[in-house]
Amino acid sequence: MSDAHESHSTELVAADEPIANPGLPEHTWRPTDVDPAKERRAEIQVSVLFMLSAVCTVLFCVSYFVFDIKDNWSTVGGLGASTVALGLSLAGALLFVGIGIIQWARKLMGDHEIVEMRHSAGSNESERASALADLATGIEETGIARRPLVRNTLLGSLALLGVPMILGLRDLGPLPGDKLYHTIWGEGTDEHPMRIVRDGIWTPILASDLEVGDLVNCQPDALMNPERYGIDPSEVEGTNAQIVKSKASLILHRMNPADIKPGVDAEGNSRANWDVNGIVAYSKICTHVGCPISLNERTTHHLLCPCHQSTFDLSDSGKVVFGPAGRPLPQLPITVDDEGYLVAQRDFDEPVGPSFWERDYYER
Template identity: 60%
Template sequence: MNDHDNNLPAVPEGDEPVPNPGLPPHHWRPTDVDPKAEKRAERQVAAFFGVATVALLGFFVSYFAFQVGDNWDTIAGLGASNLMLGLTLAIAFLCIGIGLIHWARKLMTDQEIVELRHPAASSEEDRSTSVGLVLQGVDDSGIGRRPLVRNSLLGALGLVGLAPIIMLRDLGPLPGDKLLHTIWKPGMRVVRDVVGTPIHVSDLEIGDLVNAEPAAIFELDDEGHHVVEGVELQIAKSKGAVILLRMEPGEITPWKGRENWSVEGIVCFSKICTHVGCPISLNERTKHHLLCPCHQSTFDLADNGKVIFGPAARHLPQLPIEVDDEGYLVAQSDFTEPVGPSFWERDKT
């Protein structure tokens, strides 16, 4: 099909596809012709940015000033922290938005242009021209010659960037040294998982594997005994979960300093895989190998929990054990290294 098929005249090469309708007369804004109006608009924009800055400072103060938790601070029956955080952040964003719109409408260059649609693929010349137009736009915005607007905007936006950093604190308390210790203490009995019964040396035969945990009932504080119970107890026991395995004493090859960490062929290791923290309990009875069901990391319990297969990068931490006066298994101390999956500050030896 061509132009003649539709009785349409051919468009001469180089002509515009449609007649140029022209532009209406340009109407100058008050800020374009009146220096006082321009300065007034500039102060108004800076004022909006200034209010945003004050609101963001209020956000930071509210975050630390109002109590949350058991004794919530309230305002008109509402949680003061949530109310003030939401209100101050909303005011800040609202004022920044209004300031930007006011700046664009009153102070940025105002000129009508007409441009024909160009092909999707631009030439190098067009790209260079586009970069020039961007730079021209920066110049037209007046940000370089309006330090009051520029500085107030940068101040407000700078505080906006700090807001999410401050709120990272709500992800929870810093772990401190909690990753380096468990609830195990000298003399604490090793008890069977779930049922909580103490384990006598005579209870285990060669090849037996037992899932166990600390008999964590009390922790000492400055005023006496503090009962560990509920969620706190469950977390402590899960972190201190262990497995016991009995083998012939001659099959154990302890590292230097670990010669007395086992009792009559009974060894005790963390139940938490050092890869990503899965619970381990699959035992190859004749080889003393312990297999993690998640990613098949395999540890040799006869050789200090050494990794012999799989993605785990560290051996299983071993808990030194002994027997008390009644013949029950107890811990000599806490683990001498962190349990669980590796993290960035952990020694990889």
């Protein structure tokens, strides 16, 4: 072996060992490392910061319910009481827990230099064991096991920080209650059953006017004539009108009565009387993600959703024959009134639109 090669090998071996004195200044111990009184005082300071974080979190929750979002008494920048209270309390909760962790690290956690040798490949078993030992040492040096006050106040403040996030979910919108289960089709009376009208022109539909193969987009007459059905007009105005219309959107399709395969309703009763001489009514809202449907295959009575190609068989209780939809289209039982106009017998017997957790399903 040449002298140059031996010299290079010696340098490599030497590089594997730590430098005895890398030139760092002598370590200076912190006051909390040498004075138990100052250590205890620092521990109390950190715990107080964590408790202040918890107090701010509680204030956030109180402010959320106490201050109305419409309260707009003048503040800096013209912000309302709710905005200021929620912003300051949440900022304080995050700020105090952050400062507490920083002070904990600066004053109470281990404070000495550690040398770690680098390796070029995966660690062997002894190195892995050493790493776990170092981890245990690090946890020990944080003092979390022997400082229950710091540990418990930290865990308490962090646990409470989840509460504002949960409360914030309420601002995604009002809770629907049972509104998803009902539409305005059920608002008709014995004297005035809910008429089905053409969408856009709002004219009632005579059963005799529809021919085999026709597909008509429809809405409830109550959107234009709420008083006729004893409905407060404010319930079908502005935003409310859009909500009512989106849930009540309907399609009528006429086919040969012999093509219809009556299913059963939620109570197991036959749907044989749900159509009028081959005219069937279904929700226009796809049960996949709520797209409006109107693409009709006239000869097969299949209705295709343009969004994701879910296909429903209108001759067979709206069952899914293709695509990602997981439920049939809800069917509306219909009949005719004394003047021959199409009307709803009652509301849908299941929620319209996409699936949700609480929604039940029954075979048809």
